[in-house]
Amino acid sequence: MVNMNNAAERLEIISQRIEKARNRFGPPPSEVQLVAVSKTFPADAIVPFLAAGQRVFGENRVQEAKAKWPELRASYDGIELHLIGPLQTNKVKDAIALFDVIETLDRERLAAALADEQRKGAKLPRLHVQVNIGREPQKAGIDPADAVAFVARCRAEHGLEIEGLMCIPPDGQPAGPYFALLAQIGREAGVTVLSMGMSGDFETAIWMGATHVRVGSALFGHRPAPAQPPSPDNGPQEHELQGEH
Numbered sequence: 001m002v003n004m005n006n007a008a009e010r011l012e013i014i015s016q017r018i019e020k021a022r023n024r025f026g027p028p029p030s031e032v033q034l035v036a037v038s039k040t041f042p043a044d045a046i047v048p049f050l051a052a053g054q055r056v057f058g059e060n061r062v063q064e065a066k067a068k069w070p071e072l073r074a075s076y077d078g079i080e081l082h083l084i085g086p087l088q089t090n091k092v093k094d095a096i097a098l099f100d101v102i103e104t105l106d107r108e109r110l111a112a113a114l115a116d117e118q119r120k121g122a123k124l125p126r127l128h129v130q131v132n133i134g135r136e137p138q139k140a141g142i143d144p145a146d147a148v149a150f151v152a153r154c155r156a157e158h159g160l161e162i163e164g165l166m167c168i169p170p171d172g173q174p175a176g177p178y179f180a181l182l183a184q185i186g187r188e189a190g191v192t193v194l195s196m197g198m199s200g201d202f203e204t205a206i207w208m209g210a211t212h213v214r215v216g217s218a219l220f221g222h223r224p225a226p227a228q229p230p231s232p233d234n235g236p237q238e239h240e241l242q243g244e245h
């Protein structure tokens, strides 16, 4: 497991890589927020990162977040929790109560369900529209060609404030062009937040204008396969932490 010292060290290494990427093409336009993706890791694997000062985390399942985070929130101030996995409409109430940001608004029905709760008086989390940037059938998200119109509809018809866009580019292809496309859609849709980039490609995402990067395994180590407990010695290898120079 990642202990206090190496949690701080990993955060420092990733923060330095973020800074370096931001500055690569001259004065950086904005801060980049590190979302530490703690999905599958138990609370005691998260505590060292909280102790080292990290406050923004991502989880991909409502049930899992509900089991882990209320207690962590009671012990640490200023936690900001992002939902980065698919949200079923029957879990919307739970998600509103648990999360500060929902990054996966990916369909009309979900927009309507969120709008419904807002009408009933709920204060909604900040919202990002997920774009299926590589048009992959197995991935969630709005088609890139419909994304600008979807954002406009969320605002005008559902009365939702849309803060940003999120995407997960296809595996095994250079991610840069997909990130550039998301940035283009963001400009057209009038959003300022772009959540893009994971452990393997967050520097590329920052060069293309990411304001949020979602980094899991480079901080927490390799995720165990589902339903297996994390093993103690699965941290990132040195070369994964160093990145390019």
Ligand SMILES: *Cc1c(COP(=O)(O)O)cnc(C)c1O
Pocket (backbone or CB within 6 Å): 037, 039, 060, 084, 085, 168, 198, 199, 200, 214, 215, 216, 217, 218
């Ligand atoms: C798991 C996950 C991440 C983190 O991936 P790593 O490669 O471990 O950094 C980022 N975004 C989403 C949507 C995820 O599901």
